[in-house]
Amino acid sequence: MHQSHPQTTNAAVQQLHDSVLAFLQENVPGAVISSHIDYDFPLFILEKSHTIDALAALKSAQSMEFSFLTTMCGIHYPENKGAEFALMYQLHNMPLNKRIRIKTFMASNDLTMPTVTHIWRASNWMEREAFDFYGFRFSGHPDLRRILNMDEMTYHPLRKEYPLEDAGRHDKEDKYFGR
């Protein structure tokens, strides 16, 4: 019923996308798997092992200077086999107001990723939150432990297979909610 809406591709975003794509292909060969534009945000899907070098280059290079890490989070795609988990980094070049998004996929059995705390200090708690929610192991993180949930929690709640509700609730029988 819903028609897929045209992706808004104005010229500036397209030009930003091409320049960053060219930069990545030239400086970190083999990193970019695919890239497209999502609603005024160029999105680059990078290969897991090259992600850290690409991020470091994007920050330090004169032409890029993505010196601000807007946000970072984990995503769980249970249905695509071999790449069940993804990590999203969103970078922002404040002086020129250029914003891009980097995504990298990984299988559920090796959720390890080098840390970016030495590149952006803001990512310290973001990585701890990603670990707390999805179980990503960030190698080299100064203090990787749960940040929002109780330390005694055994599972990683944001994964799709875990229920939302708290098991201790017995006044919400399914039959009242048509479940």
Add this chain to the structure above:
Amino acid sequence: MAKHSHIGQAIAPATDVVDEKDYTILNLGPTHPATHGIFQNVLKMDGEIIRHAEPTIGYIHRAFEKLGEHRPYAQIAPITDRLNYCSSPINNMGWHMTVEKLIGCEVPKRAQYLRVIIMELARLTDHIVCDTVIAVDTGAMTGFLYLFQWREKIYEIYEEVCGARLTTNIGRIGGMERDFNETAWRKLHAFMKEFPKALEEFDRLVTRNRIFIDRTVGAGAITAERALEYGFTGPNLRAAGVDYDVRVMNPYSSYEDFQFTIPVGTKGDTYDRYMVRMMEMWESYRIIEQAIAKMPDGPIAANVPEFFLPPKELVYSQMEALIYHFKIVMGETDLPKGEVYHSVEGGNGELGFYLISDGGRTPYRLHFRRPCFIYYQAYPEMIVNGMLSDAILTLSSMNVIAGELDA
């Protein structure tokens, strides 16, 4: 007591280095009057000087992001109220704009102006709470008692528009649920007429107050580079000297039609954060003035019937409205596939909504970019080697809202 062997001589200020094991451990714990919220800091103190701070958060973690995956789109707006509950309309509008960007609908001009008025009123309430709390923490209770009166007046305007005071759930996907009725306009004009006098009174009471200046200047300072390094946005970043404001850099809801300046501090200490919020209150006031003056006529909602909740009188009279009402309330409307990020200038910084939709009735993944969560990481670095009383002031001047921190 070998450590203080020099006590026999004149009482020169002892700058001896107290070694590690002699620090007293102070627990600025979850329930503490000065933290204005629920976070814990285990401080290692050398007398009054803080040598080491170890924060713990998550005491009201309510799993917003998991909730976001289990609720249909119309029902997520009430959750976003509870993020930064001092200025919940800004969160609501941010969420509505994110979904509007996803479905690609253009909100009519009048609705955008109404939204700007509501958001700037919300920024006023947020900054009133923060500035009065800074004043209370330095001992000036009167400012709090007087200026809170005006927050009640803003709440009365909210009540006219959406019926709620604090958790407003204002606006809808596609526009505003109803226009300002006559009493809302009357209350807004009355507020606009008298608020400057009250704000000026508070300004005179606190801003040039000798005790306030002595206490806040230099307390919890952070440089612009460190602030950017820690991901600061909003008034705390502007206090450090970087003029980044989402309303100006990526304007939304026709903010580009209004003239307003961005106040910027220099040293990034508590006084600068206080002053930036104080100046921003004047700017918000000016924006509301311009919005009232240039208020265009026209519809208050875009023509997206499958997302915009129809008004009740239509639901009872027309068949389509009844069907759309039922589908939206039961959450049966699917949204297009896509990945969108939209950010608004919240009370504390850039509040971002990262939404991945797989075409279903609920978001596939919803991540909130919560400014408090990101800039609160710098708190230990800002208070070390400062006095304990400065640490309390720094915390209240950063305006860390626990709801947004532990979302």
Add this chain to the structure above:
Amino acid sequence: METSTSHLWDYFPILIMAIVAMGFVVSVMALTHLVGPRRKSAIKDDPFECGIEAQGNARTPFSIKYFLVAILFVLFDVEVIFMYPWAVNFKELGVFGLWEMFTFMGVMIVGLVYIIRRGALKWE
């Protein structure tokens, strides 16, 4: 002989007032102790640590500066107490009393200046 006892007699009202005062204090304490509910428990006797179980004990050494500031406060507080009798019979003492007190305060102010110059109140 009689005058000596009558002399003593003048102080009898003060004795009564003291007894009543002490009596009030003791009786209120006893009443609340008897009437008020009490619940002893291990957790209740723990020090209040903002909701966390208390670790370590509170008898750790703390900085000497706290003691210094407290003693200086007591010192100047006592100075103010000396002004009460002066304030009571301010009229009778007249100008002589004024100068008397000014010299007393002058001595204290010299002490204060010495303390500030020495930086005892600074917290570095």
Add this chain to the structure above:
Amino acid sequence: MSINVNIREEFKPEGLEGAGFFATSLDKVVGLARANSLWPLPFATSCCGIEFMATMASHYDLARFGSERLSFSPRQADLLMVMGTISKKMGPILRQVYEQMAEPKWVLSMGACASTGGIFDTYSVLQGIDRIIPVDVYIPGCPPRPEQVLDGILKIQELARNEGVQRRKSPEYKAMLDQYGLQ
């Protein structure tokens, strides 16, 4: 020099009244004293805490009911006002603060989150504080309006006024505490 003090009818305990004195049972006097001097401990965690600030501010002014002095330490608190979401991480802290409060103590659970977990039926939220501590008055609302909070305070005052002196030593009270595992 007896001034005629007219206590409002519904608050006036029965008792022998004469010129300048009023004789009634000890329970009534203690109840009257407790009810009108409740020192609240504002256990404010989230949105209800901000609404409590509005209740404390000059417009709704909780001080009119004798609760002017907030005590943030449980030692001098009579009334534990739990306001906002209590997550599972916060549960032990809430129990600790409750147990360290001085007797007699009352608990007022403000808002849907404190009373039943509210809209946050999630893995990390304690679904209602009455699972860990006994609660006297629940205030619905998310957040309740300040008038509702004042009504809740009046209900707590009603309880305090009619409680009498012996309740906290009674076996039923002891049994109720054991049921929660509180000493």
